[in-house]
Amino acid sequence: METGERSAASFFNDAPRAAKPAAPAARPAPQGAGDRAPAGPAGPAGPAPEVALQRTPERPADPARPPEADGGPGAAPGGGTPPRPALAPAPGIAGVRQVLAAGGAPEALAERAAEALGERAAEALSADPWQLLAVPGVRPEQADGFARALLGPACGPDDERRAQALIGWLLEQAAVAGHSALEASALRAALAQRSVPDPDDALQTAIADGAVLVFQDALDTPGRPRPAAEDDEDQPVRILLGLDRFAMAEESVADGLARLLNTFEPAEGSEPADESAADEPSPVGGGPEDAAAATDAEAEAAAEEATDAAPAAEAAQEATPDSEAGQAGHSGEDAPGATPVRPSPAAWEAAADAAPSPSAAALIRAAADSGLLAHTGGEAARAEPAALIAAARSLGLRAFGATHTENGRRRLAAHLAEARPADAADDPAAGAVTVSGLLSGRQGPGRDADGALALDLLVVLDAPQLDLETAALLVESLADGTRLVLSGDPGLLWSAGPGRLFHDLLLSRFCPQVASRTPDFGPIGELVSGIGIGELNEVEAPGKEVVIVPVRAADEAVHRAVQLVADSVPRALGVPADQTQVITVGHGGAAGTRALNAALKERLNPGPGRFGGFDPGDRVAYAPSPGRTLPGTVTGADADGLRLDCAGSAVVVPREQVGSGAVRHGWALTAHQAAGMRWPAVVVVLPGDAAGGLTRAWVYTAFSRGERHLSVVQGADQALPRAVAEIPVKERTTRLRTLLQMQSGAQSDAEPAAG
Numbered sequence: 001m002e003t004g005e006r007s008a009a010s011f012f013n014d015a016p017r018a019a020k021p022a023a024p025a026a027r028p029a030p031q032g033a034g035d036r037a038p039a040g041p042a043g044p045a046g047p048a049p050e051v052a053l054q055r056t057p058e059r060p061a062d063p064a065r066p067p068e069a070d071g072g073p074g075a076a077p078g079g080g081t082p083p084r085p086a087l088a089p090a091p092g093i094a095g096v097r098q099v100l101a102a103g104g105a106p107e108a109l110a111e112r113a114a115e116a117l118g119e120r121a122a123e124a125l126s127a128d129p130w131q132l133l134a135v136p137g138v139r140p141e142q143a144d145g146f147a148r149a150l151l152g153p154a155c156g157p158d159d160e161r162r163a164q165a166l167i168g169w170l171l172e173q174a175a176v177a178g179h180s181a182l183e184a185s186a187l188r189a190a191l192a193q194r195s196v197p198d199p200d201d202a203l204q205t206a207i208a209d210g211a212v213l214v215f216q217d218a219l220d221t222p223g224r225p226r227p228a229a230e231d232d233e234d235q236p237v238r239i240l241l242g243l244d245r246f247a248m249a250e251e252s253v254a255d256g257l258a259r260l261l262n263t264f265e266p267a268e269g270s271e272p273a274d275e276s277a278a279d280e281p282s283p284v285g286g287g288p289e290d291a292a293a294a295t296d297a298e299a300e301a302a303a304e305e306a307t308d309a310a311p312a313a314e315a316a317q318e319a320t321p322d323s324e325a326g327q328a329g330h331s332g333e334d335a336p337g338a339t340p341v342r343p344s345p346a347a348w349e350a351a352a353d354a355a356p357s358p359s360a361a362a363l364i365r366a367a368a369d370s371g372l373l374a375h376t377g378g379e380a381a382r383a384e385p386a387a388l389i390a391a392a393r394s395l396g397l398r399a400f401g402a403t404h405t406e407n408g409r410r411r412l413a414a415h416l417a418e419a420r421p422a423d424a425a426d427d428p429a430a431g432a433v434t435v436s437g438l439l440s441g442r443q444g445p446g447r448d449a450d451g452a453l454a455l456d457l458l459v460v461l462d463a464p465q466l467d468l469e470t471a472a473l474l475v476e477s478l479a480d481g482t483r484l485v486l487s488g489d490p491g492l493l494w495s496a497g498p499g500r501l502f503h504d505l506l507l508s509r510f511c512p513q514v515a516s517r518t519p520d521f522g523p524i525g526e527l528v529s530g531i532g533i534g535e536l537n538e539v540e541a542p543g544k545e546v547v548i549v550p551v552r553a554a555d556e557a558v559h560r561a562v563q564l565v566a567d568s569v570p571r572a573l574g575v576p577a578d579q580t581q582v583i584t585v586g587h588g589g590a591a592g593t594r595a596l597n598a599a600l601k602e603r604l605n606p607g608p609g610r611f612g613g614f615d616p617g618d619r620v621a622y623a624p625s626p627g628r629t630l631p632g633t634v635t636g637a638d639a640d641g642l643r644l645d646c647a648g649s650a651v652v653v654p655r656e657q658v659g660s661g662a663v664r665h666g667w668a669l670t671a672h673q674a675a676g677m678r679w680p681a682v683v684v685v686l687p688g689d690a691a692g693g694l695t696r697a698w699v700y701t702a703f704s705r706g707e708r709h710l711s712v713v714q715g716a717d718q719a720l721p722r723a724v725a726e727i728p729v730k731e732r733t734t735r736l737r738t739l740l741q742m743q744s745g746a747q748s749d750a751e752p753a754a755g
């Protein structure tokens with residue numbers, strides 16, 4: 001014990017309670033951050049009967065209180081034992097290893113601790129051992145053990161440093177599950193469950209220190225109109241608590257969308273955009289109320305993926321496949337600094353008349369008259385945004401479509417090739433980019449002198465997959481007057497990161513909406529369309545487009561999935577194994593991605609795993625950032641890292657990322673990983689223990705990934721139809737809908753004054 005040496009396995013196996021891996025805990029906001037007035041229908045939150053969360057001026061602003069001699073927080077048992085003297089750690093990473101070893105934590109955490117806590121990580125951990133919770137993968141029980149080893153008798157559950165670290169950790173965990181904020185009562189209960197003696201006092205301190213922001217969110221009562229401003233005190237509210245960065249992202253998105261809507265100037269003679277379509281539910285994937293959310297199992301999968309990857313804010317700088325640069329070439333009118341083009345209403349109307357479908361024509365007309373537009377539809381409806389992009393480019397506008405994945409970008413490029421006018425000179429693929437490629441500058445038109453993206457119209461496909469922080473970066477990158485169209489299928493799972501941007505936009509009725517009337521054809525399209533409205537129907541599949549394989553046990557499910565991928569699908573349909581994707585509910589379990597990938601590797605590419613568990617030819621999934629998955633194949637490894645072929649592009653994953661789990665075997669994925677991509681054939685595995693993770697959104701997403709064939713290994717029995725019929729979504733707590741409705745109210749109040 002003197003050396004502090006202890007195996008990583010023993011450290012992580014000591015915890016009596018299983019918990020999900022943690023994302024980095026929030027650090028206290030900069031000075032003054034907690035003083036800014038949080039947005040909300042009633043302004044800053046005041047006293048509430050349920051919890052008193054107003055700031056207390058008499059409370060000291062110190063984030064941690066000193067031990068009290070009378071046995072108060074942090075006092076040693078018995079009241080007289082002094083705390084152990086603080087360590088004097090060595091500088092740099094050596095000092096981090098020294099502190100970790102002294103606390104009995106594995107020294108392998110040193111790199112991640114330094115990344116999470118900065119260059120003074122050793123001093124931070126020595127002064128506040130619970131800051132170890134900021135390191136991805138560390139659980140509260142492990143941080144408690146670390147603190148006991150460092151602090152000795154001075155360590156106790158009433159230490160305020162512990163409570164503050166737990167508040168940040170709980171809010172980060174909530175973000176992993178998709179919430180941008182938590183109700184105060186839920187956070188208070190979670191603190192009490194983890195032996196914090198006075199949760200209200202801990203929350204007061206966190207609010208006063210600016211580490212947590214507090215909001216009042218108005219509750220809509222069915223059948224009751226929203227009150228006038230003078231009646232706001234009678235409106236029922238809920239108290240929400242959130243981390244500063246998610247609150248800022250949500251407010252930035254709301255402000256940016258309002259800016260685009262308000263700064264847009266339609267061409268002279270055009271009619272205002274018709275918002276009547278907003279009152280009509282989308283015929284594809286159900287209405288916005290049925291929009292998908294992450295299941296508990298998917299939230300756990302997202303947690304593992306998020307903790308293994310870089311922070312979401314780095315998405316704009318992350319490495320992308322080499323093919324992304326150079327495939328997004330653009331014509332001269334796309335260059336930064338180009339003179340803006342203002343097509344006439346007659347030109348837009350002519351483009352709409354030439355559209356390939358009535359729904360595409362409606363989308364073109366709506367985009368002509370509004371700076372912000374929402375478009376809903378299924379897979380077949382993706383041809384409509386492509387028609388809009390092609391029409392806008394033919395009118396001289398700098399128009400681009402951005403997708404969530406490279407797979408989606410290739411599908412959009414194919415639609416653009418079909419929609420391109422015969423006399424067009426530019427490459428149709430030039431208008432298709434990925435969101436990450438566009439933000440990083442590796443694809444698309446680049447940026448103008450002011451730093452804004454040099455474009456006139458942007459269509460974001462796969463809009464349900466946009467998380468808050470990426471959406472904020474994107475909206476902030478658009479200049480005033482730019483047209484933005486958010487397009488997606490409301491029946492799909494939401495983003496792996498926090499928020500539900502597309503769902504909140506639809507529910508807020510903040511902008512015109514166009515619902516596609518183009519159905520998804522074929523047996524798979526018919527099956528998925530029924531799921532979208534809560535019906536799991538039997539469909540005719542004369543060409544074996546849909547096959548149900550009943551199983552009883554998880555091991556049988558794994559066996560049948562391997563058999564389908566390796567033998568049945570290639571033999572019956574001619575789809576090779578490398579074009580068939582397995583999808584299951586989560587990473588763990590007897591039929592999760594780990595078990596399935598192990599069995600599929602043994603059958604399709606056996607080997608010793610000599611490159612960090614991988615062999616050349618292994619199919620993998622690389623997560624360069626949270627919520628983003630790059631499928632690829634291992635080609636080798638060297639001193640620089642693991643070498644992959646991702647859709648024909650060479651990618652090198654640094655060794656430390658491989659060790660942290662950013663690369664997994666990829667024959668089997670979760671539905672969240674598969675969102676935004678499609679394959680010729682898909683095998684969905686539903687073992688009996690997956691019942692708790694099923695929702696209509698999950699089933700809709702998984703079943704719609706197959707283009708030609710869908711096999712369902714069905715071991716969930718009646719849990720599958722029950723989930724489709726009765727469990728549409730796993731709800732998330734967000735503030736964006738309220739913020740957008742506030743923007744709408746502010747605009748309405750300003751219009752009479754402007755007149």
